[in-house]
Amino acid sequence: METQYNTNEQEAARQKEIMERLKVRIAALSESLGRPLTYCSVCFGCQMNAKDSEKLEGILETIGYVRTESEEADFLIMNTCTVRENANLRVYGRLGQLKKYKKKNPNMMIALCGCMMQESLVVEKIKQSYRHVDIIFGTHNVFKLAELIERRLDAKGMVIDIWEGTDEIVEDLPSERKYPFKCGVNIMFGCNNFCSYCIVPYVRGRERSRKPEDILAEIRALVADGVVEVMLLGQNVNSYGKNLEHPISFAELLRQVEQIEGLRRIRFMTSHPKDLSDELIAVMAASTKICRHLHLPVQSGSTKVLKDMNRRYTKEDYLNLVSRIRAAMPDISLTTDIIVGFPTETEKDFEDTLDIVRKVRYDSAFTFIYSKRTGTPAAAMEAAADEETVKKRFDRLLSEVQEIAKETCGRYQGETVEVLVEGVDEQDHRLLTGRLSNNLLVHFPGEKELIGTFQQVKLTEARGFYYIGERK
Ligand code: SAH
Ligand code: SF4
Ligand code: F3S
Numbered sequence: 225m226e227t228q229y230n231t232n233e234q235e236a237a238r239q240k241e242i243m244e245r246l247k248v249r250i251a252a253l254s255e256s257l258g259r260p261l262t263y264c265s266v267c268f269g270c271q272m273n274a275k276d277s278e279k280l281e282g283i284l285e286t287i288g289y290v291r292t293e294s295e296e297a298d299f300l301i302m303n304t305c306t307v308r309e310n311a312n313l314r315v316y317g318r319l320g321q322l323k324k325y326k327k328k329n330p331n332m333m334i335a336l337c338g339c340m341m342q343e344s345l346v347v348e349k350i351k352q353s354y355r356h357v358d359i360i361f362g363t364h365n366v367f368k369l370a371e372l373i374e375r376r377l378d379a380k381g382m383v384i385d386i387w388e389g390t391d392e393i394v395e396d397l398p399s400e401r402k403y404p405f406k407c408g409v410n411i412m413f414g415c416n417n418f419c420s421y422c423i424v425p426y427v428r429g430r431e432r433s434r435k436p437e438d439i440l441a442e443i444r445a446l447v448a449d450g451v452v453e454v455m456l457l458g459q460n461v462n463s464y465g466k467n468l469e470h471p472i473s474f475a476e477l478l479r480q481v482e483q484i485e486g487l488r489r490i491r492f493m494t495s496h497p498k499d500l501s502d503e504l505i506a507v508m509a510a511s512t513k514i515c516r517h518l519h520l521p522v523q524s525g526s527t528k529v530l531k532d533m534n535r536r537y538t539k540e541d542y543l544n545l546v547s548r549i550r551a552a553m554p555d556i557s558l559t560t561d562i563i564v565g566f567p568t569e570t571e572k573d574f575e576d577t578l579d580i581v582r583k584v585r586y587d588s589a590f591t592f593i594y595s596k597r598t599g600t601p602a603a604a605m606e607a608a609a610d611e612e613t614v615k616k617r618f619d620r621l622l623s624e625v626q627e628i629a630k631e632t633c634g635r636y637q638g639e640t641v642e643v644l645v646e647g648v649d650e651q652d653h654r655l656l657t658g659r660l661s662n663n664l665l666v667h668f669p670g671e672k673e674l675i676g677t678f679q680q681v682k683l684t685e686a687r688g689f690y691y692i693g694e695r696k
Contacts, residue, residue, distance in 0.1 A: 269305025525580030565614030634686030
């Protein structure tokens with residue numbers, strides 16, 4: 225692990241110098257080939273990873289690579305996720321494919337980064353069986369991509385740079401935004417919660433909050449550049465700021481973000497129920513910019529399972545929290561994550577999960593079958609149910625969740641609401657897609673010049689999880 229950096233300003237400046245040098249080398253290579261060099265960026269996992277990929281893309285664009293969607297690129301970077309086993313399997317599958325492309329194109333470089341690379345067994349496996357990989361790094365040193373490319377160009381063989389953790393937050397490097405009008409903003413990194421099933425604290429390290437002044441400066445700059453909506457990102461935003469030299473609450477940060485002129489919408493992800501304060505509910509209720517949507521992962525409805533999961537709330541605590549939120553904001557949309565088949569889950573525990581779903585009536589829920597992650601406390605627990613039983617529970621839960629979501633999502637039919645136009649509908653190019661404050665989508669006829677603007681749209685027809693509408 226390298227920790228010789230003094231200040232992150234120095235480190236950012238050093239990386240920018242390397243980018244300047246690489247710019248010259250990439251330009252020369254591209255001239256000798258008589259074509260631009262291309263990069264393809266593949267990202268698995270959550271919004272944190274998506275944000276990291278934007279940073280990686282920013283570096284690649286700065287040094288002169290041109291984006292392509294084809295994996296037959298000169299530089300392929302895969303940002304990996306390891307939250308569930310199937311995320312890992314997808315990466316190995318893709319890597320097999322890439323070998324063929326590399327044979328055709330000797331200039332091709334393949335880089336792997338992200339959460340999966342923080343697991344030493346994974347890196348060992350790649351070293352043994354996937355020798356065509358050029359660069360491997362993890363979650364703590366995304367800012368170093370240019371330096372690692374330079375090292376690879378100067379050396380033969382795989383370049384591997386994995387840090388076990390870091391105290392550094394390197395600010396102010398390039399980032400390539402996916403949308404001109406909305407953007408994710410990291411407010412914290414890592415996680416200290418150690419839910420017993422979850423690998424994230426091991427691969428993302430301890431919780432570190434960015435200073436509020438850095439966050440506010442970044443958002444002001446984004447707004448000056450045309451951004452109207454920000455999504456504040458953290459594994460548990462409700463514990464933001466607790467470990468800063470001058471501690472500040474997440475609710476207070478939101479108050480300050482709200483003051484930024486020109487910013488129209490604020491979203492955030494994810495909220496851990498145990499830390500959601502009444503102060504936050506009050507700030508949300510009084511806000512005109514914070515969207516009417518709260519993603520509040522419940523994971524299970526059984527107090528016993530929640531205890532085994534180390535979630536630190538009971539079924540009653542959660543329901544009580546939902547009541548307080550709804551009392552303050554009756555129109556709020558609640559969404560959640562649920563795990564089925566946690567090792568200690570019995571039929572009775574699962575029925576508690578169905579019960580909480582029926583009581584809360586989520587607008588949508590991400591449901592997952594429990595996946596054993598090596599090194600987590602739950603991996604040592606014995607399973608109470610077999611695979612088939614768990615699969616049946618999963619299907620029962622899914623149909624319950626979907627039925628409720630269809631009913632709850634339709635509740636605004638006939639209303640006229642403000643939406644942010646995000647793009648052209650992928651299925652029907654005559655339609656635009658707009659997002660409501662509560663995160664639901666509406667498709668309506670319109671010209672693509674409206675993308676990035678706010679429009680008043682009448683929700684004429686509820687179609688399950690989205691609406692058809694018309695502009696007012
Ligand atoms: N920090 C966020 C969640 C990050 S992971 C939070 O606490 O809400 C996203 C979701 O993946 C989790 O909410 C959980 O439902 C699911 N998940 C995490 N580990 C898992 C595992 N081992 N098996 C199945 N699902 C898991
Ligand atoms: Fe994982 Fe729990 Fe941290 Fe979320 S809060 S990332 S589920 S350990
Ligand atoms: Fe996956 Fe890492 Fe996010 S494990 S869910 S990409 S923090």
